[in-house]
Amino acid sequence: xxxxxxxxxxxxxxxxxxxxxxxxxxxxxxxxxxxxxxxxxxxxxxxxxxxxxxxxxxxxxxxxxxxxxxxxxxxxxxxxxxxxxxxxxxxxxxxxxxxxxxxxxxxxxxxxxxxxxxxxxxxxxxxxxxxxxxxxxxxxxxxxxxxxxxxxxxxxxxxxxxxxxx
Amino acid sequence: xxxxxxxxxxxxxxxxxxxxxxxxxxxxxxxxxxxxxxxxxxxxxxxxxxxxxxxxxxxxxxxxxxxxxxxxxxxxxxxxxxxxxxxxxxxxxxxxxxxx
Numbered sequence: 001x002x003x004x005x006x007x008x009x010x011x012x013x014x015x016x017x018x019x020x021x022x023x024x025x026x027x028x029x030x031x032x033x034x035x036x037x038x039x040x041x042x043x044x045x046x047x048x049x050x051x052x053x054x055x056x057x058x059x060x061x062x063x064x065x066x067x068x069x070x071x072x073x074x075x076x077x078x079x080x081x082x083x084x085x086x087x088x089x090x091x092x093x094x095x096x097x098x099x100x101x102x103x104x105x106x107x108x109x110x111x112x113x114x115x116x117x118x119x120x121x122x123x124x125x126x127x128x129x130x131x132x133x134x135x136x137x138x139x140x141x142x143x144x145x146x147x148x149x150x151x152x153x154x155x156x157x158x159x160x161x162x163x164x165x166x
Numbered sequence: 167x168x169x170x171x172x173x174x175x176x177x178x179x180x181x182x183x184x185x186x187x188x189x190x191x192x193x194x195x196x197x198x199x200x201x202x203x204x205x206x207x208x209x210x211x212x213x214x215x216x217x218x219x220x221x222x223x224x225x226x227x228x229x230x231x232x233x234x235x236x237x238x239x240x241x242x243x244x245x246x247x248x249x250x251x252x253x254x255x256x257x258x259x260x261x262x263x264x265x266x
Binding site for chain 1 (some may be wrong): 167170173174175177178179180181182183184186202206220221222225226227228231232245
């Protein structure tokens with residue numbers, strides 16, 4: 001079995017999710033995606049707000065998986081952490097596993113989930129012309145991501161969020 | 167032309183096991199005609215020609231298809247040769263670089 005690259009799968013999942021929710025403008029409505037996930041992912045994704053930690057994807061013995069996120073985190077950091085946790089839920093889903101998403105957990109999970117979060121929250125098809133020249137702070141506010149994440153995306157080749165092989 | 171339609175198609179399979187199964191179980195021709203993907207005729211033909219045992223194989227083949235098309239587009243936009251007519255009666259071939 002050959003496996004597609006993770007970057008390609010991240011772009012594909014982002015495109016499909018944006019299409020499913022009819023997203024045509026930034027910021028990406030991540031909270032809505034998690035509260036009301038695509039039907040076949042309803043057992044793999046959900047949102048539970050708690051008052052500790054950051055964001056973590058868990059599947060309790062009940063079988064209904066959810067992302068447990070600290071509601072007290074700043075909005076942009078919470079969104080980014082939720083997107084990273086969402087990636088883990090997608091990797092654990094039946095369709096994600098069959099598509100060749102990495103098994104979780106693994107040693108590269110941070111880099112993998114960072115890649116997905118950037119490609120979803122800063123999807124190339126939603127970015128305005130000249131976004132590479134914006135101040136990182138302005139870009140971060142536009143996309144609803146932490147400023148270092150916006151700055152990193154601007155440093156990546158071709159403005160496509162990077163092509164690092166993971 | 168972008169790869170967005172192809173990305174959406176593979177992505178839909180990543181988030182829907184039933185769509186994934188239908189793509190691999192003989193309903194591919196029907197699914198790639200769905201308006202949400204807005205696939206060009208050549209893209210649809212290429213998708214129908216993919217032989218894959220698993221959805222990961224299929225996705226990998228689509229990735230190669232996208233890469234091949236991107237590199238074709240890069241060549242088309244890159245330096246190219248064109249005949250130029252000079253004030254004299256002689257013509258020569260000069261390389262131009264397309265400004266982007």
